[in-house]
Amino acid sequence: xxxxxxxxxxxxxxxxxxxxxxxxxxxxxxxxxxxxxxxxxxxxxxxxxxxxxxxxxxxxxxxxxxxxxxxxxxxxxxxxxxxxxxxxxxxxxxxxxxxxxxxxxxxxxxxxxxxxxxxxxxxxxxxxxxxxxxxxxxxxxxxxxxxxxxxxxxxxxxxxxxxxxxxxxxxxxxxxxxxxxxxxxxxxxxxxxxxxxxxxxxxxxxxxxxxxxxxxxxxxxxxxxxxxxxxxxxxxxxxxxxxxxxxxxxxxxxxxxxxxxxxxxxxxxxxxxxxxxxxxxxxxxxxxxxxxxxxxxxxxxxxxxxxxxxxxxxxxxxxxxxxxxxxxxxxxxxxxxxxxxxxxxxxxxxxxxxxxxxxxxxxxxxxxxxxxxxxxxxxxxxxxxxxxxxxxxxxxxxxxxxxxxxxxxxxxxxxxxxxxxxxxxxxxxxxxxxxxxxxxxxxxxxxxx
Numbered sequence: 001x002x003x004x005x006x007x008x009x010x011x012x013x014x015x016x017x018x019x020x021x022x023x024x025x026x027x028x029x030x031x032x033x034x035x036x037x038x039x040x041x042x043x044x045x046x047x048x049x050x051x052x053x054x055x056x057x058x059x060x061x062x063x064x065x066x067x068x069x070x071x072x073x074x075x076x077x078x079x080x081x082x083x084x085x086x087x088x089x090x091x092x093x094x095x096x097x098x099x100x101x102x103x104x105x106x107x108x109x110x111x112x113x114x115x116x117x118x119x120x121x122x123x124x125x126x127x128x129x130x131x132x133x134x135x136x137x138x139x140x141x142x143x144x145x146x147x148x149x150x151x152x153x154x155x156x157x158x159x160x161x162x163x164x165x166x167x168x169x170x171x172x173x174x175x176x177x178x179x180x181x182x183x184x185x186x187x188x189x190x191x192x193x194x195x196x197x198x199x200x201x202x203x204x205x206x207x208x209x210x211x212x213x214x215x216x217x218x219x220x221x222x223x224x225x226x227x228x229x230x231x232x233x234x235x236x237x238x239x240x241x242x243x244x245x246x247x248x249x250x251x252x253x254x255x256x257x258x259x260x261x262x263x264x265x266x267x268x269x270x271x272x273x274x275x276x277x278x279x280x281x282x283x284x285x286x287x288x289x290x291x292x293x294x295x296x297x298x299x300x301x302x303x304x305x306x307x308x309x310x311x312x313x314x315x316x317x318x319x320x321x322x323x324x325x326x327x328x329x330x331x332x333x334x335x336x337x338x339x340x341x342x343x344x345x346x347x348x349x350x351x352x353x354x355x356x357x358x359x360x361x362x363x364x365x366x367x368x369x370x371x372x373x374x375x376x377x378x379x380x381x382x383x384x385x386x387x388x389x390x391x392x393x394x395x396x397x398x399x400x401x402x403x404x405x406x407x408x409x410x411x412x413x414x415x416x417x418x419x420x421x422x423x424x425x426x427x428x429x430x431x432x433x434x435x436x437x438x439x440x441x442x443x444x445x446x447x448x449x
Contacts, residue, residue: 007038008406011085011109012045012068013076013100014092015052017267018114022089023056025400027065032397033404037065040404043083044069046076051271076100077107085109094199095192098123101138102130110137112403116202117422119194121430124423124449131419139403140422142206145415146398148386149369153321153332154211154413156383161373163327165212168306172204172319177340179292179312180254183228183283188290190433195290197221197436198429201310204319205298206417206425211323214302215424220441221432223294227313233284241282253340256280296432315339316365328375338365423449 010026012019024030026042042060045068047053057067071079079085088104090097090113098118101111117140118124131138144150157165174182182200186192193199209216226232233241242252258269258280268279292313298306317337323330374380401407402416410416427449431442 008040008086008404009043009084010040011076011079011083011088011104012042013047013073013088013090013104015045015047015049015056016091017263019056019089019091021396021400022091023060025404027060027063029063030397030400033400036400036404039406041066042068044071044079044085046071046073046079048073049271049274049277051274052267055266055271076103080104080107080109087112090114093186093192094119094194098126101127105130105134105136105138108134108136110139112139112141113422115140115142115206115422116194116198116426116429118426119192119198119430120433121447121449124426124430124447128423128449138419138422140206140417140419140425141399141403142203142210142417142421142425143396143399144203144207145210145413145417146396146402149332149334149371150207150211151413151415152371152383152385153323153330156330156371156373157211157323157325158213158412161328162323162325162330162375165214165302165304165323165325167304167324168208168212169322170204170208170306170308170319171321172201172308172310173314173317174200174310174312175314175317175337175340176253178317178337179314180228180283181256182290182312183288183292184256184281185279186277188281188285188288190289193290194426194429195294195433196310196312197223197291197294197296197432198426201294201308201429201432202425204308204310205428206421208298208306208308209421209424210414210417212300212302212304214300214304216298216306216428216431216444217301218299218441218443219296219428219431219435221294221296221435223291223436225288225291226293228283228292229288230284230286238284241284244278244280244282254283291436294432296428296435298428328373328378331372331374332369334369335365335367338367 012022025033025036026040028034028037053070061067069083087110090100090111092100094116097113101113104111118127182196187199242255258264264279272278294310296308298308316335316339318335321332369385371383371385372380373383402410407416427444427447430447431444434442
């Protein structure tokens with residue numbers, strides 16, 4: 001492929017599983033985003049684990065795409081200069097986001113970062129200083145905004161169908177496959193991820209901020225580790241756990257057999273000798289420092305309140321949202337997986353928002369979404385939800401189109417998230433974590449960013 005003036009030049013930092021969405025788009029392999037290679041070119045990439053880079057190099061080479069230049073993480077600034085990089089995509093563990101964002105901005109590139117923007121108040125301040133210093137752009141990729149079911153709720157609220165929003169109730173259920181997976185990986189250490197209040201719930205807090213067009217101002221939180229971890233296992237009488245790599249994992253529903261998944265095997269199991277990172281640790285280990293049950297009460301500058309809960313060990317996966325307004329009420333129910341069911345090969349998809357699976361056959365809790373609006377003194381009305389494209393509720397392809405097309409305005413939905421949106425999303429989780437520590441409500445203004 002030859003360079004053109006219309007093409008932005010990209011560098012990628014981090015080549016784990018999540019990077020596949022961006023690499024696929026840049027090589028034209030994502031349905032609905034086939035035009036991305038006309039707009040953007042991946043010219044350089046890095047990862048602390050060279051084996052993962054080997055995997056991606058083989059894949060892009062097989063796709064007849066020019067293999068990007070490989071560089072060491074410490075050489076990010078040189079790579080940006082030598083390859084004339086316009087934008088850096090960051091898909092590394094959350095604790096490293098701030099460092100790479102600041103370095104990329106100061107080296108002269110804009111940044112696209114996977115959610116969350118970062119994990120604590122100090123790193124938000126560091127990023128904010130670099131943004132102010134350089135005037136460059138930082139985008140957090142909130143793909144759930146682009147899911148048609150979420151966009152349809154946004155339109156209902158923006159059109160005034162239920163009047164001024166007074167309160168929101170938002171419940172998110174992660175099941176014992178997807179939810180458990182956060183307790184196997186680097187996310188299990190709160191110092192790496194900020195816990196699920198930051199890593200996972202930043203998606204959810206961004207949705208609420210966007211749906212109601214308001215900014216959070218105060219958070220009171222509660223939660224704890226009540227299901228996973230060694231102490232909970234002992235309290236419930238869970239005995240000896242299957243030894244890793246013995247084949248005994250196949251009989252235990254809480255283990256993840258990396259060898260049975262070709263993608264995870266290539267990216268993680270086969271690369272352990274490089275850095276010792278284990279992608280499949282036991283969810284009932286000692287030393288897990290993140291919570292699996294979380295709740296928060298959030299106050300907004302508009303006067304609205306949010307009651308939020310997250311459970312990471314549910315028997316089904318999805319979410320329920322109720323939005324109350326001065327003229328009525330909107331209710332969105334989403335089932336991403338109605339039950340944890342295995343396929344014919346004995347496997348279950350880790351993240352049901354990324355795949356279709358056996359839960360479509362669950363007649364009691366069928367896969368899908370339903371949006372109901374009821375105005376005062378009127379019968380309830382079900383609102384049609386358009387079909388999406390691709391994973392994450394049909395939102396990924398739309399996000400990629402906007403991201404690589406550098407779309408900055410998206411009226412009337414306003415799905416394009418800027419730097420301030422990324423900050424507001426993590427602010428709720430950061431305040432929530434502080435509230436967990438102190439037992440007191442926390443004003444976001446007191447976080448110092």
